[in-house]
Amino acid sequence: MASTVAGGSRQSILPLFPLLASHHSHTRIDAATDLLAALPLSPEATSAHGTDLTYALKRLVAGLASSNDAARQGFAVALAQLATLLPDRDQAANLLPQLMEATTSRAGMDAREERDLLFARLVGLHALVRSGILVRPTVDASSAEPGGQAWRDVILALVTLANRKSWIREPSYWVVCEALRSLLETSDADVPWREEAVQWAVQRLLGDARERARGWSAEKVAIVLVLQSHRVNADWSSLLAPTFSSGSLLARSSLTNLAAALKGALSTSLPSDGSSNGGPSMGSNAVKTSKNLTAPAPGQGPHFVWTLLADVYLPASPSGSTTASAAAPKDKAPFAAFWTACVDSALFGSSSLPLKALGFSLIQLFLPRLAANGTPADVTALFGPNALRVLANHLRKDAQAGGEKTLSRVAEKVVTSTIPLFLTSVTAAENSHATQVGVAVVKALVSPPHSQYNAFEPKVLDRIVAKLPLAAVKGWVAHLRTVILEPTVVKAADAEQEEEEEEDGSFEGGAAAADASDREKRVTAQRTWAFDQLLTVVRSGNVPKDDDLVSSLLEFLAVIGWFDVTESGTKGARSYAIADRDAPLTGPQRLAARSRFFSCLTALVGGSVAAPLGGPNWLRRALALLDNLAADNKHFARASVDGPKDPSAADHDGDDDDEDDEDAEAAPLIERVKALSAALDKVGSSSAAAAAKPAGETDVARERAKTARALLEGVRLVCWDEGAADASDVLEGSIDAIEALFPQLADAPEPTDDDDDDEEDGEKPEPSTILLDVVLALLRRPSAFVKAFAGPIVLRDRAPRRRRRACRRG
Numbered sequence: 001m002a003s004t005v006a007g008g009s010r011q012s013i014l015p016l017f018p019l020l021a022s023h024h025s026h027t028r029i030d031a032a033t034d035l036l037a038a039l040p041l042s043p044e045a046t047s048a049h050g051t052d053l054t055y056a057l058k059r060l061v062a063g064l065a066s067s068n069d070a071a072r073q074g075f076a077v078a079l080a081q082l083a084t085l086l087p088d089r090d091q092a093a094n095l096l097p098q099l100m101e102a103t104t105s106r107a108g109m110d111a112r113e114e115r116d117l118l119f120a121r122l123v124g125l126h127a128l129v130r131s132g133i134l135v136r137p138t139v140d141a142s143s144a145e146p147g148g149q150a151w152r153d154v155i156l157a158l159v160t161l162a163n164r165k166s167w168i169r170e171p172s173y174w175v176v177c178e179a180l181r182s183l184l185e186t187s188d189a190d191v192p193w194r195e196e197a198v199q200w201a202v203q204r205l206l207g208d209a210r211e212r213a214r215g216w217s218a219e220k221v222a223i224v225l226v227l228q229s230h231r232v233n234a235d236w237s238s239l240l241a242p243t244f245s246s247g248s249l250l251a252r253s254s255l256t257n258l259a260a261a262l263k264g265a266l267s268t269s270l271p272s273d274g275s276s277n278g279g280p281s282m283g284s285n286a287v288k289t290s291k292n293l294t295a296p297a298p299g300q301g302p303h304f305v306w307t308l309l310a311d312v313y314l315p316a317s318p319s320g321s322t323t324a325s326a327a328a329p330k331d332k333a334p335f336a337a338f339w340t341a342c343v344d345s346a347l348f349g350s351s352s353l354p355l356k357a358l359g360f361s362l363i364q365l366f367l368p369r370l371a372a373n374g375t376p377a378d379v380t381a382l383f384g385p386n387a388l389r390v391l392a393n394h395l396r397k398d399a400q401a402g403g404e405k406t407l408s409r410v411a412e413k414v415v416t417s418t419i420p421l422f423l424t425s426v427t428a429a430e431n432s433h434a435t436q437v438g439v440a441v442v443k444a445l446v447s448p449p450h451s452q453y454n455a456f457e458p459k460v461l462d463r464i465v466a467k468l469p470l471a472a473v474k475g476w477v478a479h480l481r482t483v484i485l486e487p488t489v490v491k492a493a494d495a496e497q498e499e500e501e502e503e504d505g506s507f508e509g510g511a512a513a514a515d516a517s518d519r520e521k522r523v524t525a526q527r528t529w530a531f532d533q534l535l536t537v538v539r540s541g542n543v544p545k546d547d548d549l550v551s552s553l554l555e556f557l558a559v560i561g562w563f564d565v566t567e568s569g570t571k572g573a574r575s576y577a578i579a580d581r582d583a584p585l586t587g588p589q590r591l592a593a594r595s596r597f598f599s600c601l602t603a604l605v606g607g608s609v610a611a612p613l614g615g616p617n618w619l620r621r622a623l624a625l626l627d628n629l630a631a632d633n634k635h636f637a638r639a640s641v642d643g644p645k646d647p648s649a650a651d652h653d654g655d656d657d658d659e660d661d662e663d664a665e666a667a668p669l670i671e672r673v674k675a676l677s678a679a680l681d682k683v684g685s686s687s688a689a690a691a692a693k694p695a696g697e698t699d700v701a702r703e704r705a706k707t708a709r710a711l712l713e714g715v716r717l718v719c720w721d722e723g724a725a726d727a728s729d730v731l732e733g734s735i736d737a738i739e740a741l742f743p744q745l746a747d748a749p750e751p752t753d754d755d756d757d758d759e760e761d762g763e764k765p766e767p768s769t770i771l772l773d774v775v776l777a778l779l780r781r782p783s784a785f786v787k788a789f790a791g792p793i794v795l796r797d798r799a800p801r802r803r804r805r806a807c808r809r810g
Contacts, residue, residue, distance in 0.1 A: 147193025336381035344384030
């Protein structure tokens with residue numbers, strides 16, 4: 001009979017079973033719900049229509065052996081829900097024998113049919129564990145068997161199943177761990193046989209001679225972690241000896257052996273030879289691990305034991321953090337020590353590509369948890385020396401073109417997906433702890449002790465920095481400033497020199513000079529890299545930034561490029577001083593800082609940085625910044641790009657004196673430009689002048705004055721770039737152009753015969769011609785900054801005025 005009476009009408013349950021095999025999860029869930037609603041689950045209904053319930057149980061157990069994965073899932077879910085609601089304890093007790101009988105292999109079965117039966121037994125046992133009927137005290141109340149016998153039978157069935165085939169070992173022990181949790185999370189009052197069953201499980205899973213002979217595997221580590229996390233009372237020192245004599249898997253003294261046990265903790269996959277597990281490796285004092293460790297397939301996840309370890313060190317939720325810290329062993333090693341021993345050295349330090357791929361999977365597992373529970377030191381440990389070496393090597397194009405494409409794709413995913421997603425979660429957290437962890441990720445990729453500044457290509461860092469929150473970007477800029485002021489390559493060079501001196505016993509003068517030259521090249525390379533990273537922060541539209549960040553960054557580049565900090569400088573000024581006297585700023589390094597200063601201005605003025613942050617106002621702000629630094633003689637002094645000079649050559653080289661004289665000669669021109677800039681601020685702003693002119697003409701006058709002032713500011717910045725002597729031509733031309741455009745600002749020169757002749761001949765140039773000559777002289781310079789301010793600001797601002805003038809004439 002396959003129907004029941006519901007509300008006076010008979011409803012068949014037969015159409016529901018095909019729906020349980022649907023490939024759509026919502027269809028399977030709806031079918032399971034309808035099946036439970038149609039079955040007689042009350043004691044009265046069971047006595048009247050018990051055949052329907054019996055048929056449903058048999059049909060669900062038989063359906064577990066389907067070769068359709070979706071069918072196994074649907075029937076297992078329905079079986080677990082139905083077992084939970086069974087009113088008859090005899091039916092619940094008979095489920096396990098019924099399942100074992102239905103999934104027993106018979107003679108003549110092929111490998112595929114046997115595989116389906118093994119999976120059917122696995123999902124069936126898991127359904128019984130999930131249903132909760134195994135930890136009911138009433139299941140065995142009327143039986144002569146000891147309490148919890150059904151629970152013990154399930155554990156034994158799972159262990160036997162795990163030893164049948166290597167590819168089913170991991171999921172079988174995962175269900176064992178679930179069964180242990182289901183019992184450990186009950187109380188002695190609810191389940192009287194709880195303590196007795198737990199002690200039996202400890203002896204059977206760990207203390208049994210058969211388990212000791214099999215050695216240590218990831219599954220046994222998982223069993224210990226589950227038992228210890230629930231504070232099971234046992235003689236752990238004896239149970240775990242001799243491999244873990246301390247009684248704790250996570251003690252410092254146990255990490256080496258733990259790494260050896262976990263080294264084969266790969267996700268389940270068929271062995272390459274198709275055989276089952278070959279049994280334990282032998283050796284009384286060595287860490288015994290299983291043979292025939294299989295390689296992970298592409299896209300495979302890590303063994304479930306790593307999730308348990310992550311829960312111990314970095315719980316996924318705040319409540320889990322409290323529980324894990326309370327249950328963690330007192331002698332638990334720090335996360336950095338655990339990760340270094342079990343992952344960085346054991347996996348990334350191996351020559352095995354599958355183990356390296358497993359290491360990358362573990363980074364993807366552990367990194368997201370650092371946002372809430374990790375520290376910057378934990379981030380540094382996560383990206384250890386071996387991990388960074390493997391990551392950098394497999395991100396290079398030559399590695400991707402070779403025979404390691406799969407690992408290269410995994411490495412690419414780490415930097416393009418895992419780290420950016422982590423930084424996105426850090427941004428959403430919006431707290432100082434998350435910000436520190438976010439900065440630590442970027443610093444770990446480019447800083448000692450595990451990496452170096454040029455370990456990764458700039459585009460890799462660009463993608464990562466773009467995901468940082470604003471507070472973390474400021475921390476990244478602060479780190480780059482530290483790199484410039486105190487290069488890390490100096491310490492590395494000093495360490496190498498000390499080693500060479502110890503080996504050679506002496507250090508020759510020629511070798512010392514060569515070493516100094518090499519050190520300078522390395523310092524220049526690192527500082528140039530840091531300058532480029534600062535430029536990327538300003539130039540990239542994806543990197544979050546604000547006005548304060550850009551202003552402080554420009555000020556830093558200005559000080560490094562043009563000034564030295566005096567001895568009497570205050571604490572604020574001293575923050576710009578070079579911390580390492582063995583790495584003074586050289587001429588090429590100062591020129592590099594100046595170049596990045598103007599490149600930042602180019603991005604701000606030329607439109608690369610969107611408004612309101614970018615705009616032509618940065619010309620005035622940058623010029624005011626340089627003028628203020630130059631005027632602050634107490635804290636800053638102008639620096640030379642030629643570096644320290646040899647005193648003995650002072651009488652033989654007068655180039656610097658000549659250059660200073662030329663700059664002094666151009667000083668009046670600069671002062672005149674300053675005066676004109678100040679005068680232009682008043683053009684069109686006078687109330688009397690504004691009242692005497694129409695509103696439209698007043699606005700035009702203000703726009704002309706604004707454009708002219710931008711031209712003068714740009715020319716003065718060119719003087720800071722090239723020197724006043726080299727830019728004297730545009731200085732003079734800009735003065736002439738402004739005085740021609742605004743005659744009221746021109747000085748009253750004494751008339752000369754040449755001027756009279758020019759007026760008679762009509763050769764005096766038009767103001768627009770003078771301005772055009774100045775602009776062309778600027779544009780002939782190979783400078784992106786000049787083109788950024790001379791083109792968009794000067795030429796484009798004059799075009800509307802010419803159109804308006806033409807309209808008025810028409």
